[in-house]
Each structure stands twice: as C-alpha cells, then as structure tokens.
Amino acid sequence: MAPDTRRRGAALEDAILHAAADELRESGYAGMTMDRVAHRAGTNKNAIYRRWPSRAALGVAAYRHLVAAELQVPDTGTLRGDALALLRAANATWSSPQGAVLRELLAAATDDPDLLALIRERAGDNSMDAAWLTFLERAVARNEAPPQAVHPRVASVPLTILRGEYALRGLPEVPDAVLVEIVDEIFLPLVRGRAPQP
CATH class of the missing domain: 1.10.357.10 (Tetracycline Repressor, domain 2)
Structure with a gap:
C-alpha cells in the first residue's frame, strides 16, 4: 500500500495503532515489526518513530488501543x-x-x-x-x-x-x-x- 501523505495527527495515529493492534493479534509481540506496522498502516517508519520511539512503546500503546476499543x-x-x-x-x-x-x-x-x-x-x-x-x-x-x-x-x-x-x-x-x-x-x-x- 502506498503511503497516504494526506493523513495527519489523530487520523494517522489511529491508523498506526489499529495496524499495530492487528499485528499483535495476528503475529504477537515477537512478530510485530515497525516495517510490518508501517506497511499495514500505509505510512513509513519515520511517522511511527516520531510518535513511539521504540517497538516496546508501540506494542504497549497498541495493546491499550486494542483493549479500549473493545471495553x-x-x-x-x-x-x-x-x-x-x-x-x-x-x-x-x-x-x-x-x-x-x-x-x-x-x-x-x-x-x-x-x-x-x-x-x-x-x-x-x-x-x-x-x-x-x-x-x-x-x-x-x-x-x-x-x-x-x-x-x-x-x-x-x-x-x-x-x-x-x-x-x-x-x-x-x-x-x-x-x-x-x-x-x-x-x-x-x-x-x-x-x-x-x-
């Protein structure tokens, strides 16, 4: 998927968290990579690292997103x-x-x-x-x-x-x-x- 340069702010963050949550569900934390999340979200790794400085930070945020969406x-x-x-x-x-x-x-x-x-x-x-x-x-x-x-x-x-x-x-x-x-x-x-x- 080509990066969507039009998304900004909350819309882009939501797309990244949703993609990361899907990766956690399908591949687990061990299989979740920044490359896979970026590809799934239709963005690039730099956009992710600007918001979450590490895979650990993204993993925890994605889990919280996953739970909050279903609570x-x-x-x-x-x-x-x-x-x-x-x-x-x-x-x-x-x-x-x-x-x-x-x-x-x-x-x-x-x-x-x-x-x-x-x-x-x-x-x-x-x-x-x-x-x-x-x-x-x-x-x-x-x-x-x-x-x-x-x-x-x-x-x-x-x-x-x-x-x-x-x-x-x-x-x-x-x-x-x-x-x-x-x-x-x-x-x-x-x-x-x-x-x-x-």
Whole structure:
C-alpha cells in the first residue's frame, strides 16, 4: 500500500495503532515489526518513530488501543452488579486473544527493561481504571457508597486481586466463585467502610 501523505495527527495515529493492534493479534509481540506496522498502516517508519520511539512503546500503546476499543462499561443499576460484570469481563479477556497478547508482552518484558517500565508506567492509567471509578461515582449517587469510596486505590483493588489470582494459580482464568468472593468479601466491605475518620 502506498503511503497516504494526506493523513495527519489523530487520523494517522489511529491508523498506526489499529495496524499495530492487528499485528499483535495476528503475529504477537515477537512478530510485530515497525516495517510490518508501517506497511499495514500505509505510512513509513519515520511517522511511527516520531510518535513511539521504540517497538516496546508501540506494542504497549497498541495493546491499550486494542483493549479500549473493545471495553464495554456495564451499567446494571447496582455497584455489585457492575463490579461482577466487569470483573467477569476482565477474567474472560485474560483467556482471550487479547489476554494472550498481554501475557506475551509480560513475558517479553522479562528480557526488555524498557518494555517492563512502559507496562508498569501505563498500568494505572487506562480505561479499565476509569470504569471502576465510574462505578463508584454511580454508587455514591445512588447512596450505595460514601463519597470517600471514590478513590483510585479503592478502584484498583478488584483487578489487583484478580491479577494475584492469575499469578498464584498459573491459569488464564479464575473460577467464578472466586470473582464473587473478591466482590462480596473484599471490594464491597472496603467501599462501605470508607466513612470519614473522626
């Protein structure tokens, strides 16, 4: 495909991220090259390097693009329902093709300090964290939770525990009963206990 010199800014970035996400899905991080992404996006490598200085940076950005494009934020009408729905979706994603991409990125990070640093840097800055904060804000509006519960650390608890379960079990999927325990025994009591301290 000939380079499209008319695209600029967000349109070009979106095309590059889409191409890189497709490469991750089809070839994995190991098979994703700047040449292949440039060809698929109809641009040149210089346009990519101006935005992402390394393959690692592009790989992490492409994974985030892949996940954000497919994230659907549930609205069940209750904090418990929302939390369970999103935790179940995250659990299903871990065993899906997107989860396989993330596992490959994490595996590659053991030999690539730059990639590991990027994954750590971006871990707390994504649409999934925003979804949990949205749930908490809705719960406050419905008087299900105190305003103090709307806190990034509180929002991060369910997924942090879920990731710990993956690491502990060595499996790409956690039993549903464990997800219910995470919500009912840890997350909801934490949220409800966030009253102001005297």
